[in-house]
Amino acid sequence: MAPKAYYSIHPKFHVSVDCIIFGFEDGELSLLLLKRNFEPARGQWSLMGGFVEEGESTDAAARRVVAELTGLNDLYMSQVHTYGAPDRDPGERVVSVAYYALVDIKKYNRELVDAHNAFWVNLPEVPPLIFDHGTMVEDALRFMRYQASVKPVGINLLPEEFTLTQLQTLYEAIFGQSMDKRNFRKRIASMDYIEKTGRVDKTMSRRGAALYRFNPDKYHEQSIFKI
Amino acid sequence: MAPKAYYSIHPKFHVSVDCIIFGFEDGELSLLLLKRNFEPARGQWSLMGGFVEEGESTDAAARRVVAELTGLNDLYMSQVHTYGAPDRDPGERVVSVAYYALVDIKKYNRELVDAHNAFWVNLPEVPPLIFDHGTMVEDALRFMRYQASVKPVGINLLPEEFTLTQLQTLYEAIFGQSMDKRNFRKRIASMDYIEKTGRVDKTMSRRGAALYRFNPDKYHEQSIFKI
DNA sequence: TCAAAAGTGTTAATAGTACACCCATGA
DNA sequence: TCATGGGTGTACTATTAACACTTTTGA
DSSP: OOOHHHHHTSOOEEEEEEEEEEEEETTEEEEEEEEOOSSSSTTSEEOEEEEOOTTOOHHHHHHHHHHHHHOOOSOEEEEEEEEOOTTSSSSSOEEEEEEEEEOOTTSSOHHHHHHTTEEEEEGGGOOOBSTTHHHHHHHHHHHHHHHHHHSOGGGGGSOSEEEHHHHHHHHHHHHTSOOOHHHHHHHHHTOTTEEEEEEEEOSSOSSOEEEEEEOTTTOOOOOSOOO | OOOHHHHHTSOEEEEEEEEEEEEEETTEEEEEEEEOOSSSSTTSEEOEEEEOOTTOOHHHHHHHHHHHHHOOOSOEEEEEEEEOOTTSSSSSOEEEEEEEEEOOTTSSOHHHHHHTTEEEEEGGGOOOBSTTHHHHHHHHHHHHHHHHHHSOGGGGGSOSSEEHHHHHHHHHHHHTSOOOHHHHHHHHHTOTTEEEEEEEEOSSOSSOEEEEEEOTTTOOOOOSOOO
16 A cells, blocks of 8 residues: 555654653652763763664653653653754764653652662752753753643642642742642632542641542543643 | 664654644634545545655754645744654554644645645544544644644734734634624733734725734743743 | 641732624725 | 624623631640
8 A cells, every 4th residue: 555665765763752750859849860871971961761662652662761760650741842853862863752750759669760870850950961851851841830730740749648738839849939828728629639538647747737639530621721 | 972782773763744734714724634646545634744854853844844835934833742653654653743833824835735635624624634643633723722822823824914803713713712802802902012003904894904913022922831 | 835837718909701882984 | 874894991700819827736
């Protein structure tokens, strides 16, 4: 049906995925970055990435690459943008699809991360990155902020059960601005898909704070603009 | 520096671009689609696409492909999403980056469009498309709507000078809902970057309607969420 | 008893929505 | 003179933003 020549007169390129892995700890967003002890660009900082293999979708490649580093398989992930400048990788031509992932920072596999010479770096302290990885981070952060403003993706950065103070600190970190506690809690109260578990966290205060969880069944996308 | 083996053990794929080309006429959004008189999938409907060539960025490939069909070089274009399922093209593996373009439908080159056996099709009447092109159209429409809700990209579908009635009809077509004339004009009046030219359009009414233009200098992105 | 975090309502400002008539013109 | 599309303002509703004190409890 499709004549071989239709395809074969055109070039082929390596296709890679690069992953912007967000975590949240101590009131700060952080990124999981590699201090590369391998070529190319040994000694420099980069995102975790990898090549798309035969028979593997780009989405699957991104999940594989993130699991390889963190040991985590069911993360919230989203495609951000594709970077296709011919000289973006000085070695060979590589078209790269960027994805972001949200990780509960308590859960990643420390041995794997150490084995990859990877480190959690607070967002304001992110060092210069190789190639166009710095741009990827900017784009991913902007896109993640947007998504967090229209749907509760941020919750993927917290444990299953969380206090409202934790949730507010998270949103303040995501949007880089402090919020009014009463208005914030009023807004959360109007979201029936964020529900009290009945349990209480006593680690942060004598009094204890109610624990909440996200109920995905009660959550149905209402936004017109699903992106 | 980068050992050749680092790259060469990984597969290469064809990379293509597919373009969702929006136009606006008679109060309706329309798409420029190919009725394919070439393989593969001869006889079926598809988006205009093409392979990314050596030394060419994906963005440049998208512009080239759209110019090839329409003769237009300075269109508003935006990357939408990348489609990387291994079997999305039944012929060979092709990773495709989708872009949308906005065209003033009065300006395209009719000879080129005819030569490609392409047609403007009103959105509600878009036929089934090959491969995953139907999904691409849905995603592009959703994304274009989102962008139109946060910045005045829609204006690229109109001539340089337009009446407020034209502008309202356009927005009604984009969002698929009718709008109140007074509220609409109030909103436009608050946008200082949409300015009266002083000229009058007499083609649609005896009285004549004031013509407006978009002033890009007065327009500065104020949105936090630049996507 | 006190330090430290959790929890709780009201008011003002702003933005958004609903709604109907007069105007200018050429045929 | 009349048919046609162009143009205009006000009142109501909903949403968002500002703001400070009381509660609980273990040390």
